[in-house]
Amino acid sequence: MTTPGIRMFVLLILQTLWLGTSHSADVGNPKIEEELLKQEGIYKSEGESKPEGYVINRGLLAYTDALSPGFDRALANLGPKDRWLDIGAGEGQAILDYYNRSHAVGDGESRERRGTKARAVAISIEDRRQPLWYQTAASLATNQIQYFFNKRMRDFSLDELGKFQIITDLLGGFSYTDQLSSFTEKVLQLLDLKGSFYTLLQDVKSEGGTNQPFYPKSPYLTEIANADGSEVKVCSWLKSITCVEVSCELKTHWKPPVEVYRINKVCSGVTVPALARISYGAGTPPERRFLLKK
Ligand SMILES: C[S@@+](CC[C@H](N)C(=O)[O-])C[C@H]1O[C@@H](n2cnc3c(N)ncnc32)[C@H](O)[C@@H]1O
Numbered sequence: 108m109t110t111p112g113i114r115m116f117v118l119l120i121l122q123t124l125w126l127g128t129s130h131s132a133d134v135g136n137p138k139i140e141e142e143l144l145k146q147e148g149i150y151k152s153e154g155e156s157k158p159e160g161y162v163i164n165r166g167l168l169a170y171t172d173a174l175s176p177g178f179d180r181a182l183a184n185l186g187p188k189d190r191w192l193d194i195g196a197g198e199g200q201a202i203l204d205y206y207n208r209s210h211a212v213g214d215g216e217s218r219e220r221r222g223t224k225a226r227a228v229a230i231s232i233e234d235r236r237q238p239l240w241y242q243t244a245a246s247l248a249t250n251q252i253q254y255f256f257n258k259r260m261r262d263f264s265l266d267e268l269g270k271f272q273i274i275t276d277l278l279g280g281f282s283y284t285d286q287l288s289s290f291t292e293k294v295l296q297l298l299d300l301k302g303s304f305y306t307l308l309q310d311v312k313s314e315g316g317t318n319q320p321f322y323p324k325s326p327y328l329t330e331i332a333n334a335d336g337s338e339v340k341v342c343s344w345l346k347s348i349t350c351v352e353v354s355c356e357l358k359t360h361w362k363p364p365v366e367v368y369r370i371n372k373v374c375s376g377v378t379v380p381a382l383a384r385i386s387y388g389a390g391t392p393p394e395r396r397f398l399l400k401k
Contacts, residue, residue: 138386143285145389150232160391162278163197163235167204170277173361174305175354175369181273181303185225192271192297194260195279196229198237202252206243228268229254231279260293261286270299276306282392287329288382295351295370295377304370309392310363314342314355321363328363328390331382331397339399342366344382350374 149161171179182205185191193202205227234256244252255263260280274294276282284290294304310321310328320327331339342355345368352371357364382397 139285139384142387142389142393146283146387146393149389149391158391162391164200165197165277167201167208170201170275173277173307173358173365173367174275175356175367177369178273178275178305181305182225185272187223187225189225189272190269191225191227192268192274193227193229193279194274194276194281194294195283196231196235196254197279198235199229199231199240199252199254201275201277202227202229203239203243206247206252207239224251225272226250227252228271230258230260230263230268231256232259233257260284260290263293265296268297270302271297272299272302274298274302274304276304278307278309278392281306282308282329285384285387285393285395287395287397288379291345291348292377292379295348295372295379298370298372300372300375302372304372305368306370307358307365307367308341309361309365311341311366312338313357313364313366314340315357316340318357318359318364326394326396328392329395329397331399332385333399334401342368344380344399345370348377348379350377 149158152158152161165173182191191202191205193199196202206224229252231254234254236254240252240254244254255268274297276294280290281287281294298304308329312318312327312330329341331341331344333339342353345351345353345355348370350373352373354369356367358367381400383400385396385398386394387396388394
């Protein structure tokens with residue numbers, strides 16, 4: 108069989124298996140369970156055992172460089188009543204920079220203006236806080252910055268987290284989750300009307316289709332397919348969500364290249380086309396395949 112032929116055959120088999128178990132797409136799939144356990148090990152890794160590729164301390168400049176154009180301005184425009192959620196925050200360095208430095212958001216504010224800044228919430232599966240987090244939190248009003256851990260995005264209730272004007276996810280849950288559509292749905296529920304979600308994925312087929320998988324003979328890191336095996340670009344899938352405006356841009360100076368997404372919520376009737384998990388391989392980030400459900 109040709110490669111596309113094999114892919115389609117495999118997808119049809121997987122789809123049959125998936126339909127057979129209906130709601131619990133692949134619960135009990137031992138291979139996936141094993142990979143999820145390995146992934147858990149990566150989240151918990153410390154010191155020497157932490158894989159080099161598992162970067163947990165990117166600052167605000169890295170966020171500004173990586174995320175869609177306009178992120179820095181949007182952040183600078185937030186006021187004291189606004190809220191910023193960073194999903195998969197690691198050490199929370201981007202939030203600390205927002206409070207402790209004046210350069211990164213380009214508006215030259217002084218330390219005195221810290222009180223006029225948005226409140227910020229970091230979430231991470233594992234607690235990666237360093238002394239600077241505690242010092243900064245202690246120097247600010249109660250709950251001006253908050254750090255939630257020991258939970259995944261899906262485990263939070265909407266009331267627990269509240270609404271946000273800006274949500275970011277730089278190689279956090281959006282890149283790591285095995286439940287991409289329900290994760291995205293949750294993010295969009297937490298996003299205020301007219302709010303923006305800034306995120307990215309590494310090594311995906313871009314909207315323009317100009318790139319190949321970064322590693323020869325390997326697949327893209329995140330792939331979505333239709334039931335007939337045909338490819339669905341992540342950007343097209345995002346653009347099929349209702350009540351959002353989506354921009355996708357390939358940034359090739361990252362290795363592997365990243366496709367960056369800005370998702371603006373324009374009305375409240377958000378519907379995210381559901382994806383079923385087909386495969387998951389632990390990594391930094393993991394390798395994931397999804398099937399677009401009809
Ligand atoms: C590679 S680190 C990135 C940290 C930070 N954004 C940076 O760029 O330095 C991945 C982060 O995503 C978090 N994460 C992964 N899956 C998540 C999920 N489903 N919900 C919440 N956090 C998640 C991890 O716990 C970790 O904090």
